[in-house]
Amino acid sequence: MTLAFEKRKTVSRTAIVVVPVVSFVASLVLTGALLMIFGANPLATYAAMFKGAFGSGRALTETLVKAIPLSLTGLGVALAFRLKFWNIGAEGQLTLAGVAATGVALFWSPWLPAPLLLPVMVLVGCAAGAAWAGVPALLKTRLNVDETLVTLMLNYVAILFSEFLYYGPWRDPKGFGFPGTRMFPKEAWFPRIAGRAHVGLYLALVAAAVLWFVLNRTRWGFELKVIGNSPKAARYQGISVERNILLAVLLSGAICGLAGVGEVAGISRRLQQGLSLGYGFTAIIVAWMAQLNPLAIPFVAVLMGGLLVGGDQVQMVMGLPSSIGLLMQGMILFPMLAGSLFTEYRIKRVGGQAVRESETGAV
Amino acid sequence: MKKTLSVFCVLIVALATFGCAKKAEPVAAPVAVEPYKVAFIYIGVPGDLGWTHEHDVGRLQIEAAFGDKVKTAYMENVPEGPDATRVIRQYAQDGYDMIIATSFGYMDPMVEVAAEFPKVKFIHCSGYKTSDNMSTYFGRIYQARYLAGIVAGKMTKTNIIGYPGAFPIPEVVRGINAFTLGARSVNPKVQVRVVWTNTWYDPVKEREAAVALLDAGADIITQHQDTVEPQKAAQERGMLSIGYDSDMRKFVGDTVLTSPVWNWGPYYVDTVRKGMDGTWKSEQYWEGLSADVVRLADFSPLVPQDVRDQVSVVKQKIVGGTWDVFTGPIKDNTGKLRVNEGAKMSDGELLSLDWLVEGVVGKVQ
Numbered sequence: 001m002t003l004a005f006e007k008r009k010t011v012s013r014t015a016i017v018v019v020p021v022v023s024f025v026a027s028l029v030l031t032g033a034l035l036m037i038f039g040a041n042p043l044a045t046y047a048a049m050f051k052g053a054f055g056s057g058r059a060l061t062e063t064l065v066k067a068i069p070l071s072l073t074g075l076g077v078a079l080a081f082r083l084k085f086w087n088i089g090a091e092g093q094l095t096l097a098g099v100a101a102t103g104v105a106l107f108w109s110p111w112l113p114a115p116l117l118l119p120v121m122v123l124v125g126c127a128a129g130a131a132w133a134g135v136p137a138l139l140k141t142r143l144n145v146d147e148t149l150v151t152l153m154l155n156y157v158a159i160l161f162s163e164f165l166y167y168g169p170w171r172d173p174k175g176f177g178f179p180g181t182r183m184f185p186k187e188a189w190f191p192r193i194a195g196r197a198h199v200g201l202y203l204a205l206v207a208a209a210v211l212w213f214v215l216n217r218t219r220w221g222f223e224l225k226v227i228g229n230s231p232k233a234a235r236y237q238g239i240s241v242e243r244n245i246l247l248a249v250l251l252s253g254a255i256c257g258l259a260g261v262g263e264v265a266g267i268s269r270r271l272q273q274g275l276s277l278g279y280g281f282t283a284i285i286v287a288w289m290a291q292l293n294p295l296a297i298p299f300v301a302v303l304m305g306g307l308l309v310g311g312d313q314v315q316m317v318m319g320l321p322s323s324i325g326l327l328m329q330g331m332i333l334f335p336m337l338a339g340s341l342f343t344e345y346r347i348k349r350v351g352g353q354a355v356r357e358s359e360t361g362a363v
Numbered sequence: 364m365k366k367t368l369s370v371f372c373v374l375i376v377a378l379a380t381f382g383c384a385k386k387a388e389p390v391a392a393p394v395a396v397e398p399y400k401v402a403f404i405y406i407g408v409p410g411d412l413g414w415t416h417e418h419d420v421g422r423l424q425i426e427a428a429f430g431d432k433v434k435t436a437y438m439e440n441v442p443e444g445p446d447a448t449r450v451i452r453q454y455a456q457d458g459y460d461m462i463i464a465t466s467f468g469y470m471d472p473m474v475e476v477a478a479e480f481p482k483v484k485f486i487h488c489s490g491y492k493t494s495d496n497m498s499t500y501f502g503r504i505y506q507a508r509y510l511a512g513i514v515a516g517k518m519t520k521t522n523i524i525g526y527p528g529a530f531p532i533p534e535v536v537r538g539i540n541a542f543t544l545g546a547r548s549v550n551p552k553v554q555v556r557v558v559w560t561n562t563w564y565d566p567v568k569e570r571e572a573a574v575a576l577l578d579a580g581a582d583i584i585t586q587h588q589d590t591v592e593p594q595k596a597a598q599e600r601g602m603l604s605i606g607y608d609s610d611m612r613k614f615v616g617d618t619v620l621t622s623p624v625w626n627w628g629p630y631y632v633d634t635v636r637k638g639m640d641g642t643w644k645s646e647q648y649w650e651g652l653s654a655d656v657v658r659l660a661d662f663s664p665l666v667p668q669d670v671r672d673q674v675s676v677v678k679q680k681i682v683g684g685t686w687d688v689f690t691g692p693i694k695d696n697t698g699k700l701r702v703n704e705g706a707k708m709s710d711g712e713l714l715s716l717d718w719l720v721e722g723v724v725g726k727v728q
Binding site for chain 2: 178268273274277321
């Protein structure tokens with residue numbers, strides 16, 4: 001007797017919940033083994049990490065600071081992923097939106113009425129994120145160019161462009177030559193809720209709820225679902241596949257862009273190095289762990305944010321190299337990807353007879 | 364099948380419990396007296412053999428000096444910018460008495476956290492902002508750079524010296540200018556070519572910049588970066604180099620003629636002692652060769668005696684205070700006279716230096 005994989009007719013509901021949880025636990029075990037190799041006590045390390053991420057009011061706000069961009073970019077990529085449009089360009093969309101919002105904050109603030117400044121920054125930022133996502137979307141829908149490469153490459157274009165600006169023309173003349181723009185005027189700061197956690201938190205929660213509603217309770221959401229499952233079937237039903245993909249990806253870019261606006265207006269209050277610390281890439285892990293479910297994404301984002309913030313403790317308390325924290329994040333994705341096998345396939349016992357037959361058949 | 368999945372889960376949980384339980388013994392017994400806790404924020408890793416390495420040597424000297432009475436910790440690879448705020452705040456919150464941040468870009472984050480924790484002492488390297496509980500410290504490494512420039516000026520054959528620089532900020536510009544002034548004091552034909560990498564610590568970019576400069580005809584490489592990669596790149600081409608931060612000859616070999624080096628230990632020990640006995644006061648520490656916070660490392664055997672003698676004469680003048688590096692006449696690299704004959708640049712001017720001296724090929728942009 002042996003085991004074989006069989007494709008499920010429908011995605012397993014149990015597996016949808018179990019796989020992310022098991023993957024997370026498995027990553028803890030794998031990392032635990034690694035920690036032991038480095039001579040650290042895994043339980044003590046995890047306890048320190050948990051305390052560092054959630055153990056105090058301050059720690060919690062810092063975790064939220066990370067969870068805000070992770071949640072928004074997670075929502076953005078999840079929307080695109082649902083259409084099997086592999087937008088791995090969230091980092092670039094975030095960055096370009098940050099640049100656009102910075103432009104508004106620095107150069108429009110003198111003549112724009114103060115109460116309008118933040119809304120305009122948000123709008124312009126989202127538009128920039130959408131435009132940046134629109135390029136690969138147009139290429140994909142018009143010329144069938146692979147979006148994975150284009151979105152990935154555009155990340156670097158956006159990052160280098162932002163560097164050009166804050167090293168060059170936008171550099172603070174009073175900054176002693178150090179790269180970075182000058183501080184935004186106060187009217188261009190996102191209000192903070194607690195610690196450094198800013199109103200981007202509400203925006204993220206609202207975005208999650210709205211996205212869930214749109215995807216599950218509207219006609220457009222239904223159309224997107226059909227396209228995601230089978231573009232052919234969608235066409236047969238008279239749904240305009242290209243137009244819908246384009247719209248959805250624009251929305252995806254806009255949501256990722258919102259994260260960038262939050263980072264410049266809520267955290268750094270200027271454009272400088274460290275605008276995004278890889279949030280757009282971690283977003284991919286967030287989206288998959290949440291199984292592309294908008295309502296789950298904020299929670300997963302808090303978890304991943306906690307991992308990033310708690311990761312500091314690995315160094316502070318345990319004295320391990322900083323790279324361990326990053327390694328742990330990577331360790332989560334592996335079991336996740338392996339685990340997704342179980343949502344789409346089931347394990348089936350195969351009788352001895354059948355195997356022998358198939359073996360001979362194979363030879 | 365569900366059964367298989369649950370077996371899998373149980374297996375994982377079992378592994379987790381076993382794996383963890385094995386090591387779950389309590390950690391060392393608590394110390395009776397609470398030690399003075401000092402934390403360092405590093406831009407790179409102590410293993411860079413350069414900038415961060417030297418700060419870490421200083422940290423270890425604190426431990427050696429005070430033993431059980433201090434506890435030191437460090438966080439490496441902390442990005443400059445907003446993320447540093449979190450790390451600095453974390454240490455403050457964890458009850459550290461003194462936090463030492465060793466890169467320019469930690470300045471604003473540190474100012475922000477210092478305001479929140481008035482009882483904690485904040486010490487920032489290379490910046491210019493201070494407050495009641497925040498000091499700055501730095502060394503006049505440009506003095507040692509000038510001496511190293513003399514060595515390079517004497518020993519270059521192509522008259523082109525390559526200089527990968529991190530950021531066009533006053534700290535780096537000062538070093539480039541001093542080095543160039545030194546080199547041209549003995550060889551007016553010298554050209555110092557600068558390539559900005561826009562990073563303090565990135566072994567790959569640092570090396571690439573050095574290689575580009577070697578391709579452009581440089582036969583000596585020096586740098587304002589954190590690692591030994593530029594020096595290694597020069598050596599692989601059979602070219603010479605001048606180190607920086609640490610005595611890089613120890614890590615690369617005799618092709619490193621000498622290195623302007625940091626000697627943070629005495630300053631750190633003194634600062635921690637003042638913190639412990641309550642005499643610490645906010646200050647702007649900026650000393651040079653005479654205070655031994657910066658040095659010129661021992662020469663490689665490749666450096667001839669007459670060059671050593673020449674360096675020694677100038678060094679005496681600097682240490683004795685009879686002359687300093689930035690004494691006019693000094694022209695910038697567009698030909699404009701910036702410092703009049705006999706005039707000395709003030710500390711204020713040096714700390715905001717944003718132009719390059721004659722002989723430097725590059726731009727502060």
